[in-house]
């Protein structure tokens with residue numbers, strides 16, 4: 371049984387959705403497949419900033435690292451005291467709270483060598499990068515991959531996974547000195563600038579086409595360039611919803627395919643493969659412990675409190691993030 375005391379949650383202000391406030395709440399009771407987690411750290415993702423205005427009075431935050439304090443009757447893979455990390459479920463309350471319930475099928479065992487702050491910065495971006503690369507693009511050894519927006523939270527892990535696990539030639543895009551340096555540090559073979567002519571820059575590298583494209587930022591803005599650069603039979607994945615209908619016909623001549631990656635789909639629709647997120651997170655934790663992957667945390671935002679969270683939302687929505695930002699509780 372879960373403890374019955376109250377908990378503290380940091381929610382979007384009901385009267386001004388650009389602000390946050392602490393509230394005392396009843397501790398949520400875990401359902402049959404749920405873990406009740408004492409949250410130790412959370413990270414902020416662009417999704418938090420996108421849904422904030424629609425969630426007055428609700429806790430945001432989907433990435434968390436913490437300790438299991440209670441579990442539902444059907445839970446099989448975790449017990450009280452286990453350290454876990456996960457990206458949560460968009461249809462449920464967020465992780466910006468001292469206690470949080472989450473379905474065990476989307477939870478991984480926290481990497482042993484990372485503290486909670488570093489662990490919390492991984493799950494959402496790692497699931498997106500992993501599913502995009504291996505479930506949607508189905509990337510192959512020895513091929514070429516272009517990662518658009520490679521210095522962001524997701525791009526940083528796409529580059530690491532693609533280089534270190536699949537040993538492809540990886541070209542990442544970045545437009546500033548800081549982001550260029552970061553993308554090289556993540557392991558990209560080449561860095562090109564998404565604010566300049568991409569086909570010309572790739573041609574200068576001896577590349578007319580690329581086999582795969584992972585678009586992390588600006589689906590609309592980059593679509594025509596992606597259609598130009600993709601190799602015949604190549605595959606493109608994007609993680610950003612378009613603002614306009616996309617001119618899909620431009621991919622027809624090359625019979626190139628385009629797919630979407632949304633890491634919330636599995637939990638939102640309780641898909642039959644939902645528990646694959648547990649497998650992915652456990653694998654990512656091992657890769658972090660083995661030093662194959664490295665942490666992407668760049669901003670230790672301190673202790674989670676209202677003004678600091680509002681400031682973090684401004685930083686994350688600036689579109690200039692390098693790696694990830696996280697809070698401890």
Ligand SMILES: NC(=O)c1ccc[n+]([C@@H]2O[C@H](COP(=O)([O-])OP(=O)(O)OC[C@H]3O[C@@H](n4cnc5c(N)ncnc54)[C@H](OP(=O)(O)O)[C@@H]3O)[C@@H](O)[C@H]2O)c1
Pocket residue numbers: 415416417420494495498518519520521522523524525543544545546549550564586587588591608609610631632633634686689690691692693
């Ligand atoms: N579908 C999913 O499951 C999923 C999961 C996670 C995130 N997302 C979405 O994916 C997007 C990226 O998330 P993130 O966490 O990686 O973002 P992020 O950390 O905010 O990305 C910031 C990076 O974007 C680059 N950038 C800015 N404008 C760009 C442009 N016009 N073209 C290419 N790159 C540009 C910047 O590089 P420079 O400073 O060098 O320009 C910066 O390093 C967000 O919209 C987010 O909501 C979707």
